[in-house]
Amino acid sequence: MESILGWQLLFLGGTATWIVFSSILNVTQKLRSLTQPWVSHYVLSGTSIVLKIQKYEHRYLDAFFSGLSCVVSVPFYTAFLPLLFWVCSQSRPLRSTFVFSGHCKLARQMTLLMAFCDYMGNCIKDVVSAPRPSSPPVRRVTATKDEQENAMEYGLPSSHTLNTVCLSGYLLHYILSYSGSDDVCKELMGFFLVCLVVGLIGVGRIYLGMHSLIDIIGGLALGLGILTFWLSVDEYIDDFVVSGQKVTSFWATLSFLLLFAYPTPELPTPSFEYHTAFDGVALGIVIGIQQTYHQFHHENVARILTPQLRLHAFVGRMLVGIPTILLVKFCSKALAKWILPILAYTLGIPVRSTSYIPALNGAGKKSDIKQSGYAQKLLFFSKQTSFDVDTGTRLLQYAGLAWSTVDLVPSLFSHLGL
Numbered sequence: 001m002e003s004i005l006g007w008q009l010l011f012l013g014g015t016a017t018w019i020v021f022s023s024i025l026n027v028t029q030k031l032r033s034l035t036q037p038w039v040s041h042y043v044l045s046g047t048s049i050v051l052k053i054q055k056y057e058h059r060y061l062d063a064f065f066s067g068l069s070c071v072v073s074v075p076f077y078t079a080f081l082p083l084l085f086w087v088c089s090q091s092r093p094l095r096s097t098f099v100f101s102g103h104c105k106l107a108r109q110m111t112l113l114m115a116f117c118d119y120m121g122n123c124i125k126d127v128v129s130a131p132r133p134s135s136p137p138v139r140r141v142t143a144t145k146d147e148q149e150n151a152m153e154y155g156l157p158s159s160h161t162l163n164t165v166c167l168s169g170y171l172l173h174y175i176l177s178y179s180g181s182d183d184v185c186k187e188l189m190g191f192f193l194v195c196l197v198v199g200l201i202g203v204g205r206i207y208l209g210m211h212s213l214i215d216i217i218g219g220l221a222l223g224l225g226i227l228t229f230w231l232s233v234d235e236y237i238d239d240f241v242v243s244g245q246k247v248t249s250f251w252a253t254l255s256f257l258l259l260f261a262y263p264t265p266e267l268p269t270p271s272f273e274y275h276t277a278f279d280g281v282a283l284g285i286v287i288g289i290q291q292t293y294h295q296f297h298h299e300n301v302a303r304i305l306t307p308q309l310r311l312h313a314f315v316g317r318m319l320v321g322i323p324t325i326l327l328v329k330f331c332s333k334a335l336a337k338w339i340l341p342i343l344a345y346t347l348g349i350p351v352r353s354t355s356y357i358p359a360l361n362g363a364g365k366k367s368d369i370k371q372s373g374y375a376q377k378l379l380f381f382s383k384q385t386s387f388d389v390d391t392g393t394r395l396l397q398y399a400g401l402a403w404s405t406v407d408l409v410p411s412l413f414s415h416l417g418l
């Protein structure tokens with residue numbers, strides 16, 4: 001068996017070392033003491049800007065900006081990304097002499113980028129723990145359950161702005177690179193459309209009372225920084241995922257460590273749950289791609305609306321694929337709920353459940369609910385009396401969902417001739 005590559009061991013060791021020392025040195029609390037007062041001041045002083053924008057209150061604007069927020073939300077991307085995989089996954093040998101270049105790379109890159117954005121954005125939110133605009137006097141519009149949960153998070157940075165900058169920017173980069181066009185007019189038009197969408201999202205988040213101007217600026221700055229970084233490493237990441245050594249073991253270990261590397265917020269929020277879900281999605285995607293890249297996800301695959309993949313075949317894929325991944329998610333959750341408590345008890349680790357397992361409710365302190373953060377979650381550094389088994393359950397169920405998206409479901413397409 002080949003040993004883990006040196007850089008992998010170094011990276012994982014560095015992450016583990018950061019977890020331990022950041023907990024010992026109380027890095028989160030020190031960073032919060034430096035940043036929270038400053039950000040809170042700008043949130044408070046920015047209330048007048050929010051109120052000025054909300055003076056144009058109208059039910060059509062409420063509907064428009066609420067709808068726009070849903071289109072760029074995490075649930076939307078969660079539903080959209082599997083479709084992006086399925087419009088290009090190979091289910092039969094190509095008979096044409098032409099090579100049809102697929103978009104599988106775009107699908108996996110946007111998924112991993114989304115997971116990275118979610119992690120970085122939520123980490124900063126919970127480190128700073130800065131409030132959203134106070135309501136009242138600000139009118140907060142939460143038309144959907146997703147928006148109501150978003151309102152429970154801290155404000156800086158705006159996740160909607162951050163995600164929109166990164167994903168729309170990467171999509172524009174991919175389209176321009178894929179088309180190979182040097183048309184300056186097309187490039188300017190694409191850049192204008194991206195700026196327009198980002199601008200509308202930013203204004204919309206302020207109009208809806210969800211963010212202050214400082215949150216939007218923070219999301220924009222962080223998004224541009226992450227996008228610049230990602231464009232410089234995406235080729236290396238993709239090469240590693242599809243053809244690297246010890247990819248599955250490395251990514252599984254990294255996913256586990258990231259659960260502990262997450263900072264503890266001032267008060268519990270849903271941010272850690274979102275990170276755990278996308279941590280699992282990234283893990284499942286990487287495992288599935290590693291196993292089936294040469295069968296279903298290489299670049300010489302048919303695209304939708306070509307002779308190899310007609311519209312009716314794509315519809316068939318949707319009818320088969322969506323119920324399948326939902327079933328796998330349900331089964332993964334049920335299996336994790338059964339196995340993880342047994343494993344924990346076998347190892348002598350006390351556990352609790354905040355929502356998934358009623359029998360374990362109340363096993364821990366209320367102050368332990370939702371998140372723990374950093375090495376406080378580790379057994380030898382823990383100040384808790386129990387550990388939340390829901391975290392592992394959520395990680396495994398979303399890993400199962402993502403794995404089925406890129407492995408199980410394309411296999412079904414192949415057997416069904418879709």
